[in-house]
Amino acid sequence: MNDDLQTDYLAALIALHRGLDRQGPGDADFARALLRELPPLPGRPRIADLGCGAGAGALLLAEHFRGEVMAVDVVAEFVEALGERARRAGLDHLITPIVADMAALDWPPACLDLLWSEGAAYNLGFERALRLWRPLLAEGGIAVVSELSWFTDAPPEAALAYWRAAYPGMGDEAANRRRARAAGYEVLTTSRLPGEAWWRNYYDPLRARLAAWRGRDLTPAERAVLRETEAEMDLFARFSEAYGYTFYVLRAAEDGRG
Numbered sequence: 001m002n003d004d005l006q007t008d009y010l011a012a013l014i015a016l017h018r019g020l021d022r023q024g025p026g027d028a029d030f031a032r033a034l035l036r037e038l039p040p041l042p043g044r045p046r047i048a049d050l051g052c053g054a055g056a057g058a059l060l061l062a063e064h065f066r067g068e069v070m071a072v073d074v075v076a077e078f079v080e081a082l083g084e085r086a087r088r089a090g091l092d093h094l095i096t097p098i099v100a101d102m103a104a105l106d107w108p109p110a111c112l113d114l115l116w117s118e119g120a121a122y123n124l125g126f127e128r129a130l131r132l133w134r135p136l137l138a139e140g141g142i143a144v145v146s147e148l149s150w151f152t153d154a155p156p157e158a159a160l161a162y163w164r165a166a167y168p169g170m171g172d173e174a175a176n177r178r179r180a181r182a183a184g185y186e187v188l189t190t191s192r193l194p195g196e197a198w199w200r201n202y203y204d205p206l207r208a209r210l211a212a213w214r215g216r217d218l219t220p221a222e223r224a225v226l227r228e229t230e231a232e233m234d235l236f237a238r239f240s241e242a243y244g245y246t247f248y249v250l251r252a253a254e255d256g257r258g
């Protein structure tokens, strides 16, 4: 893809996700269940949601903990949407929306008790993201990071071929546990996001959006986004037993080793 098409493609991808609750698969009840099972956090935990999109996670975290959440995304439009949603929910005094690159945060070491990141670490690579974020965690700090993961060591060939091209670094859960330990975390638990949550909270709203797109003239970039989003959904419909989002619940290891 040349640079112009790449820029147009990203713009089309952002437009496709504009105004949606979520920009990736996730689920509020599932997230709350994970939060209830976390080891005790300080009374007023310092929290960040990295790659927050329009803030489904940040809103839930602020509501759950009644604590302050720094919410970071590189796409200004999503961050603005989060600001608006926080105001509407009466949570704007708790949420700080920040437009920034989550790979280059100039925050002080040990400034977080809980780092949350849904569907975003892959942009940096799972292990790289975990390594970059590890210094931000206070002693005993917790990271909850979801990552697209193989659920089997023998994935179907069609799924393997698709993800080998789309996300070459995708690993199975055992590999991701090893990566987390290598990046300085203890792996507390792993939980798979149920496949229905992908449809209900992400793909179905996207499908409705794509149906509206089909009724109008599309740019080449929009056509590419439409084609690829449909291909991704078709693949998930066929192979959701073989892969999905696993939430890795991690604790900063004392000596920086898992």
Ligand SMILES: C[S@@+](CC[C@H](N)C(=O)[O-])C[C@H]1O[C@@H](n2cnc3c(N)ncnc32)[C@H](O)[C@@H]1O
Pocket (backbone or CB within 6 Å): 021, 022, 023, 024, 025, 026, 050, 051, 052, 053, 054, 055, 056, 057, 072, 073, 074, 075, 078, 100, 101, 102, 103, 117, 118, 119, 120, 123
């Ligand atoms: C699949 S979306 C998930 C968004 C949100 N966490 C959710 O679950 O709805 C991934 C997000 O990561 C953001 N992102 C990608 N690279 C980033 C970076 N380097 N720094 C900050 N955000 C980034 C994207 O803009 C996008 O909003």
